[in-house]
Amino acid sequence: MQTLLDAVVDLVALVSPSKVRTVASALRGLAAPKAAPNANTLADTPAARAAVARVVAAWGQEQASGDEVAGMLLGASEARLRVERELSVELVWTGPTTRFVPTRRTEQVLLDLIASATTDLFLVSFVAYDVHSVVTAMNEAASRGVRLRVLIEASKEHGGTLDKDLVPKMRASIPTAEVFTWRERPEPFVDGKVHAKVAVVDGARTFITSANLTGHALEKNMEAGVLINGGPVPKTLRDHLQALIDVRVIDRA
Numbered sequence: 001m002q003t004l005l006d007a008v009v010d011l012v013a014l015v016s017p018s019k020v021r022t023v024a025s026a027l028r029g030l031a032a033p034k035a036a037p038n039a040n041t042l043a044d045t046p047a048a049r050a051a052v053a054r055v056v057a058a059w060g061q062e063q064a065s066g067d068e069v070a071g072m073l074l075g076a077s078e079a080r081l082r083v084e085r086e087l088s089v090e091l092v093w094t095g096p097t098t099r100f101v102p103t104r105r106t107e108q109v110l111l112d113l114i115a116s117a118t119t120d121l122f123l124v125s126f127v128a129y130d131v132h133s134v135v136t137a138m139n140e141a142a143s144r145g146v147r148l149r150v151l152i153e154a155s156k157e158h159g160g161t162l163d164k165d166l167v168p169k170m171r172a173s174i175p176t177a178e179v180f181t182w183r184e185r186p187e188p189f190v191d192g193k194v195h196a197k198v199a200v201v202d203g204a205r206t207f208i209t210s211a212n213l214t215g216h217a218l219e220k221n222m223e224a225g226v227l228i229n230g231g232p233v234p235k236t237l238r239d240h241l242q243a244l245i246d247v248r249v250i251d252r253a
Contacts, residue, residue, distance in 0.1 A: 004058040005072070011051040012076040019043065020077040023052055027073070030066030033059040087231035094211060095222030106211045107218040109227050110199060111137050117201045120147040122241050124198045127162065128152050128170060128213035135173045148177040151241070151250055153194040158253070159183035161193050167253040179253045180245065197225075198237060206234040 012020055023042050030036060036059075039052040059069050093103035114121060114137040121141060128150070142148055150170060154160025158167075160181060170179050182194050199207040209225025211217035228234060244250045 001062055004055070004062050004064070004069070007051070007054040007058040008069075008072045008076050011048075011055050012073065012080055014051050015043065015048050017077045017081060019048065020073050023055070024070035024073040027056075027059075027066040028070040032066075033057070036066075083231065088229045090227040090229075092207070092209060092225040092227055093223070094218065095220075104227075105218075106209060106223050106225060107133060109207060109225075110134060110218070113199055113201050113205060113207055113227070114138055114141050116205065117141050117146045118144070119202050120149070120238075121202075122149045122151070122198075122200045122238060123213070124151040124194065124196045124241070125213040126153045126193060126195055126197065127166060129166060130215035131213050131218060134213060134218075138174050138177065142174070142176040148174060149180065149241075150174070150177050151180045151182070151194060154181035154183055154253070159185065161191070180250045181253045182250050184249075200234055200238045200241065203235040203238040205229050206237050 011023070019042075026037050026042055033056045036056045039049040039056065043049040043052050055069070055073075090109075091103055092106055092109045094106040097103060111133060114134070121138070123138075138148055152166055152170065153162050154167070155162045155165035157165060158181060160183070167179050167181065170177065182192075185192050197209045197211055197213075206228050207225060208228070209223060211221065211223035211225065217223055
């Protein structure tokens, strides 16, 4: 059965939903794959014809009716459409732009993301300072009852690599935020840094970027990132950060 499932998924990923419906209609009502139309009549390109042929060949290895194979095709196609509707990935760019490729700036995306938070927000950055707009947005989120957590690099005094301890300033700027650092760094992570720059909101949206939470990064540097709405990545990233807390890899500062 796995061979048939793989063939169905491969076909659905390759061709449009309308083509999938065409193939499903052609297979519906058939008792055996030998009665299936030639793949050349069901698809327009060599790759698509080959994918249809693989479905029919895999069907021949299973005890299944044409109705069942057609149902598998339609179900997989609907799942693909739903994922595409619910998942979006957007390029985010700070720095010089052109009129040829429209992009959104890092600061605006981050502010919009924070403003959309309803339950929890987790920010990770190597350093964080001189970002008054972000601080204001986070405090407004806190006033709405959003749980705020921030992971930043620790000072050398506390097991990190920074000359200056940024934790007190973070606490003073955003009093309700839970601030975390990575203090214990055993092999092979000795001399490692908190170099990730991500924001996760409600386990539903995430922003992965090259930009630190600094004025230069948000306004002047050439920085790139992606904003992901929906899909499994935001929840997976939030769960991973929570797991790092649970196993004490990162601790409250």
